[in-house]
Amino acid sequence: MADFFKKLFGSKEDTKPREADAVTTAPLTDQQIQSIISSQAPRYEIRQLVASVGQSVGKQRDHNEDSLLAMTSTLSGNSESVPFGLYVVADGMGGHQFGEVASNAAVRIVGGSIINKFHSYQYNLPSQAIQESLQEVMESAIMDAHQYIQREAPGSGTTITAALVLGQQITIGHVGDSRAYAIYPDGRTEALTRDHSLVKRLEELGHLSKDEVENFPHRNVLIRALGQGETLEADIFTIPFPQPGYLMICSDGLWGVVNEKDIVRIMNESPSLHRACQSMVEAANAAGGPDNITVILAQIVG
Amino acid sequence: METRNITSPIGPYGPGSGDPQARKQLLAGVTLVNRYTIQEVIGIGGMGSVYRARDMHFPNVVKLVAVKEMIIMAPDPLVRQNIVQNFEREANLLATLHHPAIPRIYDYFSHDDRSYLVLEFIQGRDLEAVINDADGFLMEDQVISWGIQLCDVLEYLHGHQPDPIIFRDMKPSNVMINQNGDVVLVDFGIAKTFQTGIKGTMIGTEGYSPPEQYRGDATQLADVYALGATLHHALTRRDPRLEPPFTFAERPIRRINSNISIELETVVHTALQYTPTERFQGAAAMKDALMNVARKTGVLAKMASAALPTPISAGVKPIWDFKCEDEIRGTPTLNQGALYIGCYDNNLYALNAADGKFQWKYPTDGGIVSRPLVYENNIFFCSEDQRLHVVGARTGKLLWTYYTENRIYSSPRISDGHIFFGSDDNDLHAVNVNSGRPVWKFTTDSPIHSTPLIANELIYFGTESGSFYSLDFRGAMKWRFQAKRAMTSSPTGKGQAVYTASLDGTLYALDAKSGWAIWKFRLGKGTVSSPAIADEFIFIGAADGFVYCVDIRTAKEVWRFKTENQVSSSPAVYKDSLYIGSVDGNMYCLEYRTGRLRWKFETGSAITGSPVIFDDIVYFGSTDHHVYALFA
Numbered sequence: 001m002a003d004f005f006k007k008l009f010g011s012k013e014d015t016k017p018r019e020a021d022a023v024t025t026a027p028l029t030d031q032q033i034q035s036i037i038s039s040q041a042p043r044y045e046i047r048q049l050v051a052s053v054g055q056s057v058g059k060q061r062d063h064n065e066d067s068l069l070a071m072t073s074t075l076s077g078n079s080e081s082v083p084f085g086l087y088v089v090a091d092g093m094g095g096h097q098f099g100e101v102a103s104n105a106a107v108r109i110v111g112g113s114i115i116n117k118f119h120s121y122q123y124n125l126p127s128q129a130i131q132e133s134l135q136e137v138m139e140s141a142i143m144d145a146h147q148y149i150q151r152e153a154p155g156s157g158t159t160i161t162a163a164l165v166l167g168q169q170i171t172i173g174h175v176g177d178s179r180a181y182a183i184y185p186d187g188r189t190e191a192l193t194r195d196h197s198l199v200k201r202l203e204e205l206g207h208l209s210k211d212e213v214e215n216f217p218h219r220n221v222l223i224r225a226l227g228q229g230e231t232l233e234a235d236i237f238t239i240p241f242p243q244p245g246y247l248m249i250c251s252d253g254l255w256g257v258v259n260e261k262d263i264v265r266i267m268n269e270s271p272s273l274h275r276a277c278q279s280m281v282e283a284a285n286a287a288g289g290p291d292n293i294t295v296i297l298a299q300i301v302g
Numbered sequence: 303m304e305t306r307n308i309t310s311p312i313g314p315y316g317p318g319s320g321d322p323q324a325r326k327q328l329l330a331g332v333t334l335v336n337r338y339t340i341q342e343v344i345g346i347g348g349m350g351s352v353y354r355a356r357d358m359h360f361p362n363v364v365k366l367v368a369v370k371e372m373i374i375m376a377p378d379p380l381v382r383q384n385i386v387q388n389f390e391r392e393a394n395l396l397a398t399l400h401h402p403a404i405p406r407i408y409d410y411f412s413h414d415d416r417s418y419l420v421l422e423f424i425q426g427r428d429l430e431a432v433i434n435d436a437d438g439f440l441m442e443d444q445v446i447s448w449g450i451q452l453c454d455v456l457e458y459l460h461g462h463q464p465d466p467i468i469f470r471d472m473k474p475s476n477v478m479i480n481q482n483g484d485v486v487l488v489d490f491g492i493a494k495t496f497q498t499g500i501k502g503t504m505i506g507t508e509g510y511s512p513p514e515q516y517r518g519d520a521t522q523l524a525d526v527y528a529l530g531a532t533l534h535h536a537l538t539r540r541d542p543r544l545e546p547p548f549t550f551a552e553r554p555i556r557r558i559n560s561n562i563s564i565e566l567e568t569v570v571h572t573a574l575q576y577t578p579t580e581r582f583q584g585a586a587a588m589k590d591a592l593m594n595v596a597r598k599t600g601v602l603a604k605m606a607s608a609a610l611p612t613p614i615s616a617g618v619k620p621i622w623d624f625k626c627e628d629e630i631r632g633t634p635t636l637n638q639g640a641l642y643i644g645c646y647d648n649n650l651y652a653l654n655a656a657d658g659k660f661q662w663k664y665p666t667d668g669g670i671v672s673r674p675l676v677y678e679n680n681i682f683f684c685s686e687d688q689r690l691h692v693v694g695a696r697t698g699k700l701l702w703t704y705y706t707e708n709r710i711y712s713s714p715r716i717s718d719g720h721i722f723f724g725s726d727d728n729d730l731h732a733v734n735v736n737s738g739r740p741v742w743k744f745t746t747d748s749p750i751h752s753t754p755l756i757a758n759e760l761i762y763f764g765t766e767s768g769s770f771y772s773l774d775f776r777g778a779m780k781w782r783f784q785a786k787r788a789m790t791s792s793p794t795g796k797g798q799a800v801y802t803a804s805l806d807g808t809l810y811a812l813d814a815k816s817g818w819a820i821w822k823f824r825l826g827k828g829t830v831s832s833p834a835i836a837d838e839f840i841f842i843g844a845a846d847g848f849v850y851c852v853d854i855r856t857a858k859e860v861w862r863f864k865t866e867n868q869v870s871s872s873p874a875v876y877k878d879s880l881y882i883g884s885v886d887g888n889m890y891c892l893e894y895r896t897g898r899l900r901w902k903f904e905t906g907s908a909i910t911g912s913p914v915i916f917d918d919i920v921y922f923g924s925t926d927h928h929v930y931a932l933f934a
Binding site for chain 1: 385547549739780815816818855
């Protein structure tokens with residue numbers, strides 16, 4: 001316990017003003033040099049991960065095919081605790097039957113697969129380190145969900161954008177057209193994921209102009225989806241958590257309706273992550289709410 | 303529906319955990335409907351297995367059949383009904399077809415939760431296996447011949463009455479090559495009679511399907527495109543499922559396989575046109591075009607001529623070279639016009655970087671592989687004589703030495719008034735840069751050959767037992783990571799990650815703060831090379847002789863380059879080139895984005911040290927006893 005408080009508030013010895021009375025003249029002894037060096041050594045603040053979510057059926061659908069998972073915690077390490085978070089958005093395929101079955105299964109299986117591997121770090125004293133890398137953990141979770149959907153709900157499909165936050169890193173697994181963004185306090189936004197959609201692919205190939213993209217009739221056609229196709233390749237990558245800044249994950253019910261400028265404005269105007277999530281959902285509904293809306297916001301403070 | 307999903311446990315990432323019996327494959331010897339005796343599994347699909355079975359209605363001859371199984375797992379009645387309908391559709395469709403390239407259907411029946419389709423057994427392999435198992439590229443004539451046969455069967459399907467049949471899933475794994483070398487189209491699971499005006503759902507194999515199929519339009523021209531994609535795959539061995547959709551034009555066949563005729567390339571290219579109206583307007587037209595190619599190029603396949611572009615090696619001449627008394631295994635350091643390098647004749651040499659003229663040498667009592675470090679006009683380096691030496695940069699005069707209790711291979715790093723280095727006495731030493739006195743030692747369980755990395759206000763290094771440590775500036779351990787074998791490679795850092803490699807053959811990306819493995823990349827063999835980073839790429843050599851380039855975010859291989867022997871040297875990036883030595887004796891200069899060889903320079907013996915590049919000049923030492931300076 002004492003150690004814990006020491007860590008939390010910093011070592012007392014270091015913060016105490018050095019005794020100016022006992023003035024010693026040069027040369028310094030090794031011990032003095034050491035103590036000067038250690039007083040200059042960096043201090044480690046505990047950084048905390050916080051997150052909030054928002055969800056709505058929208059104005060034009062009668063059921064919700066989006067699913068989300070958001071959990072925030074810390075993992076105790078040997079010398080300090082590291083933030084741990086798992087954030088998943090899945091958007092069941094509208095044109096298919098059982099879209100909600102697929103998105104629901106995707107979120108639970110990806111969540112379950114990942115949490116199962118970190119479970120002993122959170123609630124037990126693990127006897128053995130995880131052998132898989134974070135990217136391998138993410139990839140196998142997505143493949144599990146893919147196979148499950150193919151088997152249990154054939155014909156259906158879902159997007160998935162999952163972010164595993166550990167320490168200062170985000171490992172993202174992504175299939176489909178839900179999106180992850182980094183939003184910076186200076187108003188910049190950066191899309192971290194690339195849509196696996198027909199419209200995006202055509203745009204990349206230069207077959208559609210910006211205007212045509214906006215008005216493309218098949219905007220919701222995916223070229224990759226969980227549960228579709230026998231070989232699925234998920235985009236898996238790791239990036240530093242935006243600091244200072246926010247991680248946002250959302251379904252196309254938000255990004256397809258509310259533009260990035262408005263998202264930034266909402267972020268700037270909101271006093272909390274919680275309010276920001278609610279305001280984004282409200283903005284999407286105010287703009288017609290044509291689809292289910294799901295948003296997760298996360299931030300590292302401290 | 304909703305309730306089920308919320309309350310019923312979803313089997314933990316295992317197949318059908320609710321009822322493990324339900325998914326079991328049939329065992330050899332099981333007889334279905336008193337007639338078909340299962341012999342073995344010959345394929346596994348999304349919905350069940352495909353078996354080879356013997357038809358026991360012919361007791362005196364061995365008549366083999368393929369039994370395709372469909373296990374209906376879905377508990378929802380609507381889904382089940384959908385599956386059974388698909389299955390019966392496939393059976394009824396097949397029953398009406400007669401073509402040598404389409405398997406005959408004999409029977410279908412249902413049994414408990416499983417439905418079975420009994421088909422002609424095709425002795426042979428599917429085209430995907432043929433492509434993958436081939437030693438090189440397939441012969442052009444062979445591919446043309448299969449292409450013509452596939453056009454023929456597509457022509458038959460498209461001409462089906464009353465409605466044309468669109469196969470919709472043309473790809474190498476659905477094309478069997480039978481014992482006669484002829485094609486048979488299998489898996490009609492989603493073949494569909496075409497009903498004009500009714501949009502299909504989005505199904506198809508990514509990579510082979512044309513753009514319009516993703517919109518739900520599956521027409522005859524979609525099959526033409528998918529056949530083009532199949533032939534492209536067969537000719538180039540590049541699997542389109544691993545490439546972004548609709549990018550065949552970015553991979554012209556002849557750029558990958560120069561033996562293919564321009565005529566065949568044109569035919570495949572036409573079939574793969576983005577806009578349907580620009581493709582062949584039917585399988586028959588494509589068949590005609592392929593027949594023309596077959597006539598033009600003749601029957602005899604051109605002999606494969608493996609014409610690899612030969613690199614420029616003769617043109618590279620050194621600006622200067624300097625001979626020492628023994629092997630140079632380490633890496634030089636350049637500072638203010640002088641080049642410093644350690645040698646196994648026990649000396650540290652100072653040379654004029656402009657002309658290679660000897661300036662001074664400083665003798666130690668052991669070989670020097672440690673890379674010298676210049677700090678405030680002094681040179682810091684370690685030697686196998688167990689000491690850290692500090693000498694004046696201009697004079698080569700000794701200032702002080704610091705003893706450890708065993709040989710030193712690690713190179714010193716200086717940060718915040720401390721010198722850090724590892725020793726074979728198992729300690730990481732922190733020494734005061736001014737006084738030369740020890741500040742602390744951190745004891746590990748084995749020798750430390752790697753050079754510590756100082757980043758994020760932490761010290762990172764690996765040991766010969768495969769441990770990788772992160773310490774703070776007081777020498778307290780923050781975290782430890784364990785590889786399977788020695789970590790001789792010196793770590794490098796970028797952002798919130800550190801990168802290192804091990805003799806266990808893995809390149810690791812570890813979270814700088816916690817030590818969690820972010821990703822692992824498998825090398826062909828172990829390595830002692832240290833990674834280098836440029837843009838979004840990380841580079842490293844390995845004992846399998848390859849230089850690897852890996853995407854730092856996704857851990858995917860970007861390119862690899864083969865040298866003739868193991869690569870112990872560490873890569874150095876300068877402008878748009880990568881420089882690295884190999885035990886084959888060459889210094890290689892590669893384009894770092896593509897791995898293309900720019901030039902190589904041969905020395906008399908292995909190069910294990912790494913190059914240093916400054917002002918368009920590459921400096922390095924070789925175990926042929928020489929130090930070289932080359933134009934970059």
